[in-house]
Amino acid sequence: SLAQIGVTGLAVMGRNLARNFARNGFTVAVHNRSPQKMTSLLAEHGDEGDFIGCESLEDFVAALERPRKIVIMVQAGPATDAVIDALVPLLDQGDIVVDAGNAHFPDTRRREAALREIGLHFVGSGVSGGEEGALLGPSIMPGGPAESYKTLGPILEKISAKVDGVPCCTHVGPDGAGHFVKMVHNGIEYADMQLIGEAYQLLREGLDLTPAEIGDIFDEWNKGDLESFLIEITAEVLKQVDARTGKPLVDVIVDEAGQKGTGRWTVQSALDLGVPVTGIAEATFARAISSQIAQREAARDVLSASTSEWHINNRDGFIEDVRLALYASKVVAYAQGFDQIQAASEEYGWNVDRGAMARIWRGGCIIRARFLNRITEAYERDADLASLLVDPYFANEVSDGVAAWRRVVSMAALTGVPTPAFSSSLAYYDALRAERLPAALIQGQRDFFGAHTYKRTDVEGTFHTLWSEDRSEVEA
């Protein structure tokens, strides 16, 4: 019999997705450019379900029932284009090509338009959850034509993670919407990780705790509002002891953070859309700073510290302050990420349901967290919510922690612990709530040197002061 779904590209992610389909009762055709990966998959896991191993793309396409549903899981960029180009001549009208890699959404928009032109469906789909998620149930963010979701959706939902029986998969929106949402997911992931890193550093320097002791604190935090996959694995990483040296593993890992680029894309897109994703941006830049080895080396002994000593009288009070600061900053990062999704949704006409995005992020993905339920509820209360921060639940949660947040950020500044994400998130919060911003002065400066004009608070219209003449005001 024919296969209901095909997977081409059988590196770890593709291989695990294929196994996930098979374990869920689908007959899955599998193909890899070099057949060895395909044969080893069948040899090692062939008994997990119904696989049809295909040596050539022609055999692969012929093994699929129509409309064909083909998942491509190869490297983003030229490798993806190469597979699409090879597949397209073999396909028929209405067939569905799914790119499940971390593609950049403008590429997805381009590919979708090209395939639509020739009667094929192209679905750019975010898939989160790493290797284990791909096998046991990822969070899946498919974009592309809504029509394709009718046949593809039920299959993807079946293999996705479930929370309270609800699949972590939904149709995100047309063309590049799925990959865009996955990109922002990764941006938020960067922010989350950086915030956790800052909390760790503060606890370590402020209380002189060992990584393992801090791991215990994270375990404790994982029982409350902060409950999430990233907090959970942080505790595990902190408790890991290096077999070679007997030291905490975190102390022997080089402190240069890598990045494959999705955080950078998120920030680039945010700049284009004019959305201040300060938490994500600071997190991305913090990784960049960590990798500026020559500059760090040059600065270490030269830049004066002039720091204050730590004064912590109440150990538990400080831990709670850091927890509250982490939670408040995290809400800011998510609020900004959801703003970016909304801005893109308006820009490209995607009509993305933000509450549904929070819902499909509750399980399977890297940023899965208890509080995503609250985000879904917030958008259910008000689908047009101006900012997550003004939703009554979150406004209240954050306000409970604001004083602690200020204490932590000021203590970090005094003691010289870099907390770019904590600090910028608080600045963002204060900017949003400010009665007046110095933007008025900036408008004055712009008008002074460039006659860029300004608006008045009291009268309609656009104005300019004749700065180099008698400094009277004219209507521009």
Ligand code: 6PG
């Ligand atoms: C996921 C992850 C996944 C991957 C990132 C890591 O959702 O499963 O986000 O996409 O682990 O590519 O990104 P960096 O290498 O940029 O940290």
